[in-house]
Every structure is written in structure tokens, then in C-alpha cells.
Amino acid sequence: MDLKLKIWRQANANSKGELKDYNISDVSEDSSFLEMMDQLNEELIEKGDEPVAFDHDCREGICGMCSMHINGEPHGPENETTTCQLHMRKFKDGDTIYVEPWRARAFPVMKDLVVNRDAMDRVIQAGGFVSVNTSGNTLDANAIPVPKANADEAFNAATCIGCGACVAACPNASAMLFVSAKVSQLALLPQGQVEAKDRVLNMVNQMDLEGFGNCSNVGACAEECPKGISLENIARMNREYLSASISSEK
Amino acid sequence: MKLDSKIPEGPLEKKWQNHKANIRLVNPANKRNIDVIVVGTGLAGASAAASLAEMGYNVKAFCFQDSPRRAHSIAAQGGINAAKNYQNDGDSVYRLFYDTIKGGDYRSREANVYRLAEVSANIIDQAVAQGVPFAREYGGNLDNRSFGGVQVSRTFYAKGQTGQQLLLGAYSALSRQIAKGKVKLYNRHEMMEVVVVDGKARGIIARNLVTGEIQRHGAHAVVLASGGYGNVFFLSTNAMGSNGSAAWKAHRKGALFANPCFTQIHPTCIPVSGEHQSKLTLMSESLRNDGRIWVPKDRKDAEAIRAGKLKPTDLPEEKRDYYLERRYPSFGNLVPRDVASRAAKERCDEGFGVNKTGEAVYLDFAAAIERYGKTEANIQGIDNPSPEKIRELGTKVVEAKYGNLFAMYEKIVDDNPYETPMMIYPAVHYTMGGLWVDYNLMTSVPGLFALGEANFSDHGANRLGASALMQGLADGYFVIPYTIGDYLADEIRTGEIDTNHEAFAAAENEVKGNIDKLMNNAGKKHSVDYYHKKLGRIMWDKCGMARNAQGLTEAIKEIQELRAEYWDNVKIPGKADEMNPELDKAMRVADFMELGELMCKDALEREESCGGHFREEYQTEEGEALRRDEDFAFVSAWKYSGDPSTTELVKEDLVFENVELKTRSYK
Numbered sequence: 001m002d003l004k005l006k007i008w009r010q011a012n013a014n015s016k017g018e019l020k021d022y023n024i025s026d027v028s029e030d031s032s033f034l035e036m037m038d039q040l041n042e043e044l045i046e047k048g049d050e051p052v053a054f055d056h057d058c059r060e061g062i063c064g065m066c067s068m069h070i071n072g073e074p075h076g077p078e079n080e081t082t083t084c085q086l087h088m089r090k091f092k093d094g095d096t097i098y099v100e101p102w103r104a105r106a107f108p109v110m111k112d113l114v115v116n117r118d119a120m121d122r123v124i125q126a127g128g129f130v131s132v133n134t135s136g137n138t139l140d141a142n143a144i145p146v147p148k149a150n151a152d153e154a155f156n157a158a159t160c161i162g163c164g165a166c167v168a169a170c171p172n173a174s175a176m177l178f179v180s181a182k183v184s185q186l187a188l189l190p191q192g193q194v195e196a197k198d199r200v201l202n203m204v205n206q207m208d209l210e211g212f213g214n215c216s217n218v219g220a221c222a223e224e225c226p227k228g229i230s231l232e233n234i235a236r237m238n239r240e241y242l243s244a245s246i247s248s249e250k
Numbered sequence: 251m252k253l254d255s256k257i258p259e260g261p262l263e264k265k266w267q268n269h270k271a272n273i274r275l276v277n278p279a280n281k282r283n284i285d286v287i288v289v290g291t292g293l294a295g296a297s298a299a300a301s302l303a304e305m306g307y308n309v310k311a312f313c314f315q316d317s318p319r320r321a322h323s324i325a326a327q328g329g330i331n332a333a334k335n336y337q338n339d340g341d342s343v344y345r346l347f348y349d350t351i352k353g354g355d356y357r358s359r360e361a362n363v364y365r366l367a368e369v370s371a372n373i374i375d376q377a378v379a380q381g382v383p384f385a386r387e388y389g390g391n392l393d394n395r396s397f398g399g400v401q402v403s404r405t406f407y408a409k410g411q412t413g414q415q416l417l418l419g420a421y422s423a424l425s426r427q428i429a430k431g432k433v434k435l436y437n438r439h440e441m442m443e444v445v446v447v448d449g450k451a452r453g454i455i456a457r458n459l460v461t462g463e464i465q466r467h468g469a470h471a472v473v474l475a476s477g478g479y480g481n482v483f484f485l486s487t488n489a490m491g492s493n494g495s496a497a498w499k500a501h502r503k504g505a506l507f508a509n510p511c512f513t514q515i516h517p518t519c520i521p522v523s524g525e526h527q528s529k530l531t532l533m534s535e536s537l538r539n540d541g542r543i544w545v546p547k548d549r550k551d552a553e554a555i556r557a558g559k560l561k562p563t564d565l566p567e568e569k570r571d572y573y574l575e576r577r578y579p580s581f582g583n584l585v586p587r588d589v590a591s592r593a594a595k596e597r598c599d600e601g602f603g604v605n606k607t608g609e610a611v612y613l614d615f616a617a618a619i620e621r622y623g624k625t626e627a628n629i630q631g632i633d634n635p636s637p638e639k640i641r642e643l644g645t646k647v648v649e650a651k652y653g654n655l656f657a658m659y660e661k662i663v664d665d666n667p668y669e670t671p672m673m674i675y676p677a678v679h680y681t682m683g684g685l686w687v688d689y690n691l692m693t694s695v696p697g698l699f700a701l702g703e704a705n706f707s708d709h710g711a712n713r714l715g716a717s718a719l720m721q722g723l724a725d726g727y728f729v730i731p732y733t734i735g736d737y738l739a740d741e742i743r744t745g746e747i748d749t750n751h752e753a754f755a756a757a758e759n760e761v762k763g764n765i766d767k768l769m770n771n772a773g774k775k776h777s778v779d780y781y782h783k784k785l786g787r788i789m790w791d792k793c794g795m796a797r798n799a800q801g802l803t804e805a806i807k808e809i810q811e812l813r814a815e816y817w818d819n820v821k822i823p824g825k826a827d828e829m830n831p832e833l834d835k836a837m838r839v840a841d842f843m844e845l846g847e848l849m850c851k852d853a854l855e856r857e858e859s860c861g862g863h864f865r866e867e868y869q870t871e872e873g874e875a876l877r878r879d880e881d882f883a884f885v886s887a888w889k890y891s892g893d894p895s896t897t898e899l900v901k902e903d904l905v906f907e908n909v910e911l912k913t914r915s916y917k
Contacts, residue, residue: 191381
């Protein structure tokens with residue numbers, strides 16, 4: 001198939017960017033979107049032009065490194081699909097496709113389609129863990145039974161790949177879905193309960209410091225999430241946050 | 251050169267305990283003055299960095315990705331083995347040890363493997379304490395499943411995303427230490443060189459992948475947890491950025507490289523469909539619990555299927571060849587990975603392949619759907635269910651078990667695997683070979699350690715399913731925290747490492763020189779991928795699932811020529827002092843061009859077939875692997891001497907005191 005591409009090009013964090021036009025032909029329908037980008041880059045290199053920089057790694061939909069706003073949607077038109085798992089058969093011959101980086105204050109563009117997502121790591125560093133050291137003497141793994149429903153729900157929240165699509169989809173660039181997924185996972189398990197209050201307060205505080213916006217219940221985050229993380233997590237985090245704010249001794 | 255594996259004295263089951271009891275320690279006040287560099291943040295790297303920081307060392311952690319959470323351990327699907335015996339099915343530390351030694355075709359060290367089995371149970375305890383949401387039963391206890399090559403259920407899992415959950419657990423432990431300032435994280439940084447001062451590893455040269463800046467980092471010990479080198483083949487199930495450069499640079503600085511030819515080709519991957527493809531996708535081994543593998547009995551039917559004139563579902567039972575069940579009746583579809591892969595290749599080479607390229611076999615769930623459907627109808631009390639009802643009920647059961655894998659297959663191939671059999675073919679997945687390490691996980695360079703897939707120690711010639719996660723975390727959480735102290739006990743008087751030392755300057759100049767050579771060569775003809783694909787083709791054709799002396803000899807020559815051409819003609823756009831993914835890739839491929847040659851050389855030297863290494867000259871009359879224990883029960887450790895072609899072989903004899911060497915039979 002033949003396609004017209006309009007791709008955001010930006011030399012570095014300090015320069016201005018713009019959409020540039022590219023034509024690409026003989027794209028296989030079996031290519032993934034990133035393989036189509038590979039093909040474009042190959043052509044650019046052969047011509048002596050600079051290839052388009054984009055983040056990617058596992059290409060199996062699990063590492064969360066690939067990003068790209070495709071035709072106005074994070075990870076493109078398919079539901080519950082990362083850009084690397086989006087295939088060109090979902091497009092039509094002759095289509096024009098807009099490709100842009102994630103847009104959010106907390107995710108500055110570094111080059112072309114590459115953005116800086118360190119802010120998400122810092123939110124996890126603020127409390128997204130159980131404070132347990134490595135030890136050969138922890139409790140036996142079966143010492144505390146966990147109801148299957150809670151374990152499954154915690155797992156569902158924990159499948160978040162930290163890609164940032166929720167932030168990119170949100171008109172406020174809020175990270176509530178991302179943060180709430182981690183808060184939910186740990187709120188649903190008995191491990192780490194003693195620090196649950198500090199966890200939610202610290203993570204939300206860090207989220208605000210990073211410049212992520214507020215949640216206004218739009219729901220675009222869950223709609224665009226490639227892993228189907230649900231809005232219930234946000235509700236659970238709000239409950240956790242409220243009760244921690246009232247009862248925390250800090 | 252004589253290799254000392256430093257295996258402790260005493261009976262097998264006491265070695266690790268005794269070693270831990272007698273090993274030297276570093277007191278807390280001194281740990282605060284000792285710096286450790288950890289390269290890589292996968293299961294091995296993240297768990298090591300977190301654990302060492304908790305103990306009090308100052309850690310610098312490096313990853314080339316934008317976040318430590320992206321390391322490729324995240325993509326591991328099936329599970330993690332541990333000898334917990336929660337299922338009361340006769341599992342034990344000894345049995346896990348034995349299965350791993352046998353599965354590795356008797357080419358690994360007894361003491362290392364026993365220790366791995368011994369600490370495996372602690373890993374599960376640790377992960378649960380961190381909040382890793384493993385699958386559970388209704389009673390609230392942890393659930394288990396079974397994997398290839400074993401007779402117990404010892405695999406812990408979190409749906410098809412066990413690697414993700416375990417890595418996020420290690421990442422959270424790492425994040426906690428970053429917040430405390432005990433770990434300094436260098437994301438989007440790549441290790442370019444190991445710095446050796448007076449025979450000891452004293453730091454690394456790193457490159458900031460955003461600015462191109464070349465940096466010097468000093469430390470009292472350097473830990474490499476940089477993964478495997480499967481991407482030598484260009485197409486593999488590895489991530490795009492996975493590379494062998496850290497290990498290779500260490501090799502060039504004196505660390506011996508062990509068993510480089512031991513590559514695991516995983517039998518169930520989505521087949522290559524065309525030239526556009528950038529990587530291959532694994533379909534979990536767990537699918538072989540229920541899927542039946544077959545090709546048509548008649549070559550004409552295979553031709554008709556390839557031409558699109560015949561559908562697999564239209565081919566009656568009697569015209570199908572379930573070749574694994576035919577050849578290996580006692581293990582059937584659950585033979586180990588190396589055996590299943592070779593059998594698929596054999597059928598396709600004979601002309602029975604079923605996709606356009608002729609390199610694919612079927613993995614069929616129709617029988618499983620029917621079986622589960624009937625059981626489910628019984629459970630629901632439905633008398634005389636219609637075939638449609640059975641299908642409907644069975645499909646639901648299969649979906650609950652493997653839904654995410656089926657969905658992934660459908661996305662990539664655009665075919666519904668509930669209705670038509672999956673097509674699969676073997677692909678490069680894991681490398682058992684890696685840096686030679688002693689029992690303390692130290693390489694032959696003092697102060698330089700290697701963990702996880704980057705070392706060679708535990709899997710012999712073939713790794714069993716669900717054992718990679720176990721090894722990565724065992725090394726990082728439970729081995730290196732003890733063994734590194736034994737080395738660092740001598741470093742408490744060293745003081746801060748001086749990065750102005752001439753060894754740092756020399757290493758930095760070498761890196762800058764290589765970048766300059768690649769960026770400013772005379773040819774500028776083709777992209778990095780163009781040459782990488784050529785290398786991959788040579789490796790796959792001549793050092794892949796089956797190898798022979800002639801092919802390997804040719805491959806060595808072809809790689810040497812390709813390497814020269816690469817340095818003269820590779821074309822890298824942009825500049826070196828800015829974000830330049832093509833340059834990052836070019837540096838990695840330059841190392842693959844040397845590593846590939848060593849892999850072929852090792853494969854040529856090892857005149858036997860074992861595990862993933864199948865030499866066509868050494869097979870039984872039935873086409874099974876023929877091991878030659880009298881001559882080859884050793885680890886091939888290679889010593890660099892300026893060029894891969896002159897690399898020198900050093901042997902570490904494998905001594906088996908506790909298991910008897912037998913021919914693996916799955917018939």
C-alpha cells in the first residue's frame with residue numbers, strides 16, 4: 001500500500017518542531033506500524049536524510065517504550081493495542097496518517113517523536129513499592145492467603161506498562177490512571193499495608209509536583225489505555241487518598 | 251591459563267551454606283565508602299542494584315532504555331520455577347537441580363545449578379513480600395502449572411505476564427533505593443567500555459544517548475547484567491535494543507567468554523512472513539500443554555496448502571502427521587525446546603511446511619477445545635450436547651487459559667486461532683552461553699561480575715522453560731549480595747577510584763576512536779540494518795538449528811569479510827553529539843560482527859551435538875543428538891587476543907559427582 005505521512009520533526013528539546021510530509025510506497029499490510037517507520041527510515045538513510053527518532057524496544061506490546069500519537073490517538077486507532085502491535089492492515093491504501101509525539105507538560109519532547117517520561121519513574125520512586133529489603137527470611141509466600149478476587153484485581157491494575165498513553169489522551173495531561181494503577185495494586189494486597197497512607201499521599205504529591213494535570217472525569221485515559229486499565233482504579237485511589245488525608249498523622 | 255571455578259568443598263547440598271558461612275564480609279561503615287556499578291536493569295540487574303544498595307553500597311545503575319522498567323525481562327511470559335513443593339507432587343531442591351542439569355544436556359556445573367535450585371524458594375517469598383500479584387487459587391494460596399521437560403508443577407505465574415510482574419517488583423525495590431539516593435540511575439546511557447586498572451575492573455566508560463557525551467565512571471566493582479546476545483541473528487524474540495556489547499567489551503578486556511555457540515531456538519514463535527519484519531514474537535511454551543503440532547502427511551497436500559488451495563481444517567485426521575507424538579510418544583508435544591525445534595525444521599526441510607515460505611508448522615487447538623467442551627458440558631449437566639455447543643464451551647475454557655496469547659497472534663497474523671490452527675516456527679530466543687564466571691559469579695577479570703543471561707553458568711546447552719527468571723533473580727537477590735563482599739573486603743582501603751587514571755583516558759579514547767571511525771568512514775553505502783540483516787542470514791543459515799563443519803568454516807570467512815565491509819561502508823546519518831539511534835545501533839552491530847565469528851568458531855570446535863547445539867555430523871541413526879562425553883564434557887571458555895580469529899580456547903572440565911551422565915531420551 002501507498003501512504004502519505006505527516007510526521008512531527010524536532011531536532012532537540014530546545015528547538016521548534018513542525019509537521020513534515022513524507023510519501024511511502026509498497027508498505028506490506030503485514031507490517032507493524034513501527035516496521036513501516038523502519039521502512040521510511042531506511043529510505044531516508046539511503047537518501048542521506050536524517051531518520052525519524054522514535055522510542056521502541058520489545059515490539060511485543062509489553063515494555064511500554066513505544067509511544068506516538070497516530071491520527072490524534074495515542075497508539076493509534078485500535079483498542080487495547082500498543083503502536084508496536086498496530087498493523088498496517090488497519091489502514092487503507094492512499095491514507096494520510098498524522099504521527100506526533102505524546103503532548104504533555106510533564107513529557108517534554110527530546111527529539112522528533114521521543115519524549116522524556118522520567119516523571120513517571122519519579123512518581124513510583126515517591127512510594128510505588130513495598131518497603132521490604134531483600135532477605136532469605138521473609139514470610140513463606142503462602143503464609144498470608146490472598147482472596148483470589150483481590151489477587152486478580154491487583155494483577156489487572158499491575159499490568160500497566162507505564163507508556164504514558166493515559167497522560168497523552170487526557171485533555172488535562174493528568175496521570176491519574178497511571179498513578180492509581182500502582183496505588184490500587186498495592187491497596188488490594190495485604191503486603192505493604194502499614195505504609196499505605198504514606199504511599200498514596202506521597203505519590204499524589206509527586207504527581208502534582210511533576211506538572212501532571214488534574215482529573216476531570218473525562219475517561220479518555222481508560223479508553224486509550226493499551227492494557228485496558230479501568231477507571232475504577234482512579235476511584236479506588238481517590239478513596240485511599242481521602243481516607244489517608246483525614247487519618248494520616250503527617 | 252588454568253580456570254579456577256572456586257567451587258566450595260563439601261557435599262553438594264552443603265556447599266552454598268558453608269560458603270556463605272565462611273565468606274568474608276564488609277562492615278556497614280566501610281560499605282558506605284564502596285561504589286558498585288551495575289549495568290542493565292532487568293531481573294538480574296535491578297535485583298542486584300536494589301539489594302546492594304539496601305546493604306549500604308553506593309550503586310550506579312545503567313540502562314539504555316528510557317526507564318529501568320523497560321528491560322526485556324519484562325517480556326517473559328510463562329512463569330518462574332521454584333522448588334516449593336506446594337502441590338505435594340514430589341518436588342524438591344534435588345529434583346529441580348536434576349531436571350535443570352538433565353535439561354541442559356549435562357553441560358553445566360553441578361554446584362551452581364544446585365545453588366540455583368536451593369535459593370529458588372526464597373525468590374517466591376521475596377516477590378510476594380514486594381506485592382507481586384502471582385496467580386492464586388480460590389483458597390488464597392499460590393497456583394502452579396507445569397512446563398516442558400519436567401514431571402511436577404513448580405511454575406509460579408501471573409497469567410502470560412510473569413516477567414512483567416517480577417520485573418516491576420524488582421523495579422519497585424530499585425525505585426525505593428533511587429529515592430533514598432543509594433542508587434544513582436543513569437537511564438538512556440549505554441556502557442561502552444570496561445576500565446581495567448592494574449588487573450582489576452575499576453569502572454566503565456558510558457555514553458549518554460541523549461547528548462552523545464562520553465563519561466567516565468569509577469567503582470570498586472562492576473556488575474554486568476546486560477542480558478543475552480540473541481540479536482546477533484537480527485531476527486529473534488529479543489527486544490530491538492537487546493545487545494551483547496557490554497559482555498563483548500568485557501571479553502575484549504580479558505573476561506573469558508564461555509560456550510558462545512549454545513543458543514536456544516524456541517519452537518513456538520510466529521513465523522517469518524516477509525522482508526519487512528523487524529523481530530519475531532514468541533508464543534508461550536505453555537501452549538504446548540494443549541496444542542498439537544502437525545504437518546500434512548502428504549507433500550502434495552502441503553503444496554496445496556502453501557498455494558492457498560487447501561485449508562488445514564479441511565484435511566482429515568488420517569492425512570495429518572502429528573510428528574512429535576509419532577517420534578516421541580512418551581513426551582509428545584511437550585518435549586524440550588531444542589528437540590521440538592529440530593523436529594519442526596526437519597519436516598519443513600523435507601517439504602512439509604505450511605505457509606508461503608514453507609517454514610511453518612501447525613499448532614492446533616481443535617482437539618483441546620473439543621476435550622474441554624465435553625468436560626464443561628458434563629460439569630454443566632448438559633446431556634447430548636451438539637458439536638456447536640461443545641465448541642462454544644471449549645473455546646471459553648481455552649480463552650480463559652491462553653486468551654492474551656491468542657489475541658496477540660490474531661493481531662500479528664490476522665487469523666483466528668480458535669477456528670484455524672496457529673502457524674508456528676522456531677526462532678532464536680535465549681543464549682545459554684555468556685561470560686565465564688566462577689562460583690562467586692566473578693569473571694576472569696577481578697572485580698568484574700556477570701549475572702543473569704549475561705553469564706553462562708546454569709543452563710548448560712539448553713535452558714528449561716521458566717528457568718531464566720529464576721536465574722536472573724537468584725543471581726541478583728541471593729548470590730551476588732554475598733559473593734561480592736568476598737571481593738570487596740580487600741577494597742576497604744582503596745579509597746575513591748580516580749577516573750583521571752590513564753586507563754580511563756585510554757578507554758575513553760578507544761570509544762571516541764571507534765565512533766569516529768564509524769561516523770567518518772569512506773564508503774557510506776548502506777544503513778546499519780542492511781549489514782545486520784546480512785550477518786543474521788549467515789548466522790541463521792550456518793550457525794542456527796543445525797550446523798556442520800563446512801558451513802561453519804564458510805560462515806567464519808563470510809563474517810570476516812562482512813565485518814571489514816561494515817567498518818568501511820556503513821552509513822550513519824546525523825552527528826555523534828546528539829540523540830542518534832542509528833549510531834547507538836551501529837556500535838552494537840559492530841560488536842555482533844565479532845561475536846558472531848566466535849559463535850561459529852565455538853560451534854566448529856565442539857564436535858558433538860548437545861542441547862541447542864546440533865552438529866549434523868554427530869547424530870544417531872534416528873537423527874537424534876549424539877553427545878560425546880569422553881571428549882567434550884567441558885566448558886569452552888575463549889580468551890581474546892586481539893581478533894576473534896586468534897581467540898584461544900581454555901577448557902574447564904565439568905566434574906559430575908552427583909548425577910550420572912545419560913543420553914536424554916524423550917521417546
